[in-house]
Amino acid sequence: MTSSDELRKRREQEAIRIRTSLNRLRGEQRASLKGGETAVAFVEERLCIGCDQCTIVCDDDAIEMYKVDMVSPLIHVESNQKAKILRADCTGCRLCVLACPTDAITMIDR
Numbered sequence: 230m231t232s233s234d235e236l237r238k239r240r241e242q243e244a245i246r247i248r249t250s251l252n253r254l255r256g257e258q259r260a261s262l263k264g265g266e267t268a269v270a271f272v273e274e275r276l277c278i279g280c281d282q283c284t285i286v287c288d289d290d291a292i293e294m295y296k297v298d299m300v301s302p303l304i305h306v307e308s309n310q311k312a313k314i315l316r317a318d319c320t321g322c323r324l325c326v327l328a329c330p331t332d333a334i335t336m337i338d339r
């Protein structure tokens with residue numbers, strides 16, 4: 230079984246991997262995204278698969294996960310989660326938008 234220490238190290242390594250790859254993409258994509266203090270991130274709940282990538286890249290602790298019930302009663306999982314933006318803490322940096330694999334996050338006017 231994976232220990233919490235191993236999990237933490239794996240998470241740190243994953244954060245470095247994501248940051249490196251984001252750094253490559255960032256320049257061009259960022260230019261086309263709204264951001265800064267007049268913008269805030271928004272999660273489209275329907276598109277969020279609860280993968281947790283956005284919380285890894287958010288330096289401002291502006292994203293939290295919350296539990297939701299599965300839409301289909303036929304599928305039983307112990308944990309089904311979605312991301313939520315904490316508007317007051319979001320600095321509009323756009324990293325989560327670039328990290329989200331399902332394009333569930335957009336930047337909107339604050």
Ligand code: SF4
Binds near residue numbers: 269270286288324326
């Ligand atoms: S835009 Fe930046 S600060 Fe706001 S939730 Fe996304 S990663 Fe965090």
Ligand code: SF4
Binds near residue numbers: 277311312331
């Ligand atoms: S990265 Fe996207 S899909 Fe994954 S938890 Fe965050 S909002 Fe949801």
